[in-house]
Amino acid sequence: MSEEKKDDGLISVFIDGQEVRTKPGTNIIEVAASVGKEIPHYCYHPKLSVSGNCRMCLIELGMPGRDRATGEPILNEDGSPKIMFFPGPAIGCGTNAAPNMHVKTDSDMVKECREGVTEFLLANHPLDCPICDQAGECRLQEFSTSHGAGYSRFVEQKNVKPKRTRLGPRVMLDDERCILCSRCIRFCQEVADDDVLGFTDRGSYSTLTCFPGKQLENNYSLNTVDICPVGALTSTDFRFKMRVWFLKHVKSIDFETSVGCNTDVWAREGKIYRITPRRNDEVNDTWMPDSGRELYKLVDGENRLPHCKAGEANVSASDALAKAVELLKGEGVAIVGSGRCSVEEQYALKAIAETTKAVGVYLVGRYGDDDGILVSRDRNANVRGALMTGLINSLPEESLSDLGAKIDSGEVKVVLSVKEDLVAAGLSKDQIAKVKLVSFDTQRYASTDLAGVVIAGLTPFERSGTVINQQFRIQKFHKAVPGPAGAVDDLVALATVQANLSEESFPSTVASVWKQLGESGPFEGLSFKSIPDEGVLLDGSAFGALPFAEGKSLHFEPKQEAVAAE
Amino acid sequence: MAIVLKRKPLNFLEKLYLPQIVAGLSTTFKRMLAPKETMEYPEERPPIPKGYRGVPTLVKDPEGREKCVSCQLCEFVCPPKAIRIIPGEIQDEEHANVEKAPKEFDIDMLRCIYCGMCEEVCPEEAIWLQNQYSMSGYSREEMVNNKEKLYELGGTLPDQHFKWKKKKEAEEAGNAH
Numbered sequence: 001m002s003e004e005k006k007d008d009g010l011i012s013v014f015i016d017g018q019e020v021r022t023k024p025g026t027n028i029i030e031v032a033a034s035v036g037k038e039i040p041h042y043c044y045h046p047k048l049s050v051s052g053n054c055r056m057c058l059i060e061l062g063m064p065g066r067d068r069a070t071g072e073p074i075l076n077e078d079g080s081p082k083i084m085f086f087p088g089p090a091i092g093c094g095t096n097a098a099p100n101m102h103v104k105t106d107s108d109m110v111k112e113c114r115e116g117v118t119e120f121l122l123a124n125h126p127l128d129c130p131i132c133d134q135a136g137e138c139r140l141q142e143f144s145t146s147h148g149a150g151y152s153r154f155v156e157q158k159n160v161k162p163k164r165t166r167l168g169p170r171v172m173l174d175d176e177r178c179i180l181c182s183r184c185i186r187f188c189q190e191v192a193d194d195d196v197l198g199f200t201d202r203g204s205y206s207t208l209t210c211f212p213g214k215q216l217e218n219n220y221s222l223n224t225v226d227i228c229p230v231g232a233l234t235s236t237d238f239r240f241k242m243r244v245w246f247l248k249h250v251k252s253i254d255f256e257t258s259v260g261c262n263t264d265v266w267a268r269e270g271k272i273y274r275i276t277p278r279r280n281d282e283v284n285d286t287w288m289p290d291s292g293r294e295l296y297k298l299v300d301g302e303n304r305l306p307h308c309k310a311g312e313a314n315v316s317a318s319d320a321l322a323k324a325v326e327l328l329k330g331e332g333v334a335i336v337g338s339g340r341c342s343v344e345e346q347y348a349l350k351a352i353a354e355t356t357k358a359v360g361v362y363l364v365g366r367y368g369d370d371d372g373i374l375v376s377r378d379r380n381a382n383v384r385g386a387l388m389t390g391l392i393n394s395l396p397e398e399s400l401s402d403l404g405a406k407i408d409s410g411e412v413k414v415v416l417s418v419k420e421d422l423v424a425a426g427l428s429k430d431q432i433a434k435v436k437l438v439s440f441d442t443q444r445y446a447s448t449d450l451a452g453v454v455i456a457g458l459t460p461f462e463r464s465g466t467v468i469n470q471q472f473r474i475q476k477f478h479k480a481v482p483g484p485a486g487a488v489d490d491l492v493a494l495a496t497v498q499a500n501l502s503e504e505s506f507p508s509t510v511a512s513v514w515k516q517l518g519e520s521g522p523f524e525g526l527s528f529k530s531i532p533d534e535g536v537l538l539d540g541s542a543f544g545a546l547p548f549a550e551g552k553s554l555h556f557e558p559k560q561e562a563v564a565a566e
Numbered sequence: 567m568a569i570v571l572k573r574k575p576l577n578f579l580e581k582l583y584l585p586q587i588v589a590g591l592s593t594t595f596k597r598m599l600a601p602k603e604t605m606e607y608p609e610e611r612p613p614i615p616k617g618y619r620g621v622p623t624l625v626k627d628p629e630g631r632e633k634c635v636s637c638q639l640c641e642f643v644c645p646p647k648a649i650r651i652i653p654g655e656i657q658d659e660e661h662a663n664v665e666k667a668p669k670e671f672d673i674d675m676l677r678c679i680y681c682g683m684c685e686e687v688c689p690e691e692a693i694w695l696q697n698q699y700s701m702s703g704y705s706r707e708e709m710v711n712n713k714e715k716l717y718e719l720g721g722t723l724p725d726q727h728f729k730w731k732k733k734k735e736a737e738e739a740g741n742a743h
Contacts, residue, residue, distance in 0.1 A: 126733075129637075129689070130635050130637035130639075130666075130689045130690055131635045131637065131664065131665050131666040135637070157736065158736070160736055160737055160739070160740060163663070163737070164662075164665065239655070240636075240653045240654065240655050240665075240666050241653070242638075242653070243637070243638045243642070243653075245642060246638070246641075246642070
């Protein structure tokens with residue numbers, strides 16, 4: 001080992017003889033994974049404490065031998081250090097990397113251990129894979145195939161435990177399938193901070209249950225379903241809806257709050273079936289709130305707008321856009337943008353605001369309670385996007401009373417509203433009736449019915465783009481399903497409006513918008529393609545003085561001044 | 567250059583035509599008296615050999631429980647994507663332990679290629695390619711067998727292992743130890 005190598009603070013660990021440089025104390029499962037060697041495990045989870053109870057990750061461990069009397073290294077005949085392996089196996093998840101540690105992950109003893117553990121786990125497993133929702137993404141299924149014996153020697157009667165138990169409003173428990181890994185218990189204790197789960201009884205009677213009088217009903221309960229390595233915990237919403245092997249997953253972002261949890265949207269043939277968290281160690285680890293998992297119901301929600309409208313009549317998107325341009329050519333245009341639009345759409349909106357010489361640009365603020373984990377106070381996913389594109393320069397307020405006053409004074413005659421219900425945002429129906437309203441909506445709101453032109457847009461699951469979360473991290477989301485036939489992509493619609501108003505071309509795709517955005521300004525050097533899946537941290541120091549609403553949450557500390565201001 | 571083949575002139579016997587007529591008629595009479603090789607389809611139907619792959623059907627167990635638990639493996643394995651299943655939860659108390667059954671089960675017989683992979687993959691022995699080989703209809707919709715039609719075609723499978731009934735009995739009897 002050279003001197004230079006020693007200085008980087010890394011140590012050498014040998015996985016099946018292959019040298020790996022790693023930080024001291026790294027979990028051996030992670031070290032092995034970094035060189036593509038899988039140590040099978042059930043109870044170990046990178047974001048939870050180590051409990052070491054499933055015994056699946058047994059490995060052989062050894063250190064270079066030293067003579068007990070002299071302390072001299074024991075050498076092989078060829079002069080290399082002799083590795084003394086422990087006589088018994090050790091669990092990989094409970095072992096931290098130490099200098100010159102040697103690990104065998106596929107020796108005969110290790111293979112035998114895995115086979116034994118698998119046989120015991122399967123002894124009382126009900127094998128109801130045909131009716132189990134986990135089938136297809138079940139660790140027990142996978143490891144039984146790769147590390148199991150392939151047949152059963154168990155002739156006795158299988159254990160009977162409670163099946164079809166409701167642990168809470170969103171989680172079902174099948175105790176027979178449970179392999180007692182305790183991931184869910186540790187999750188509730190350590191991450192959700194709602195200690196409701198525990199094991200009762202001993203030995204083969206051991207059963208996962210809720211504590212008496214309690215329910216697994218916190219806003220993170222469905223994460224237990226995600227981390228359950230078997231089908232013991234299943235989601236009531238996804239129960240029996242579709243087998244996972246039919247679903248394609250697309251990387252997306254949770255639009256619920258400014259945390260911007262990374263998600264996977266699982267869809268088949270244009271229908272979304274579930275949303276699960278996607279690992280991002282800088283934002284949401286491997287978790288997401290339950291509330292964000294239900295957002296996909298918007299796509300087929302009963303208030304969904306399937307086509308564009310001009311007055312009462314349904315019209316094609318191009319006719320609606322032509323009408324919108326006509327209205328926006330008038331005097332006294334005000335723009336109500338949304339903190340739920342993507343950066344690209346806000347950029348297009350900013351261009352429209354400049355072309356129409358807008359007398360006011362507003363965003364509707366949404367604030368709720370935060371929980372200190374992954375739900376922040378700001379319920380708009382992309383307020384920082386609006387700030388960084390220059391659409392607005394102060395934080396949005398919940399009420400549009402300023403716009404209302406301008407309407408009453410006659411200063412505002414035309415309102416362009418994007419994805420916002422103006423009635424809910426504090427304008428009266430009389431006020432809206434005084435102006436010509438051009439409304440870009442996905443759902444039918446109270447103000448949608450009052451609009452002169454309604455342009456049916458797409459939900460976040462039907463379009464691509466970027467959003468900037470509370471850390472000023474810009475993250476990408478992608479289209480998972482196609483939108484309704486009568487709807488038009490918001491960015492295309494906004495770009496068309498802008499191009500018609502300014503009579504100059506305007507980019508109408510995400511990639512082409514980014515060609516302009518990346519030229520200069522806060523996004524300089526970036527392109528849609530170059531933003532990695534885990535996002536890029538942007539410099540938000542220009543907005544340091546703004547009193548952002550967010551409190552402390554997972555991987556996020558609010559700025560000191562903001563805290564002091566509270 | 568064109569090839570000219572000279573035709574051989576007919577000899578006396580050939581000129582008579584009689585030997586040819588006799589030879590031809592002998593074949594006719596031999597066939598007339600030999601056992602028949604065709605049958606009067608559709609009044610008469612051929613015997614179906616064992617293991618024949620006819621129209622896929624769904625079966626019930628001897629107690630009338632539908633065997634399919636809608637695991638959708640047949641839908642997954644089906645090469646021409648002829649099978650379409652919408653899974654559902656079992657509501658009736660008696661079979662509540664089976665939990666899952668198909669809400670809708672469609673096999674498009676215009677797509678089906680009778681490969682039998684659905685039967686092979688089924689973990690519950692619920693789908694069988696049985697003896698029926700002739701399907702006809704006046705519209706495309708008619709050629710899609712829905713769940714009722716599939717059970718009507720399938721009938722009952724007389725196997726006696728009663729897997730789910732035994733599970734239910736074990737559940738009711740409580741723990742074994």
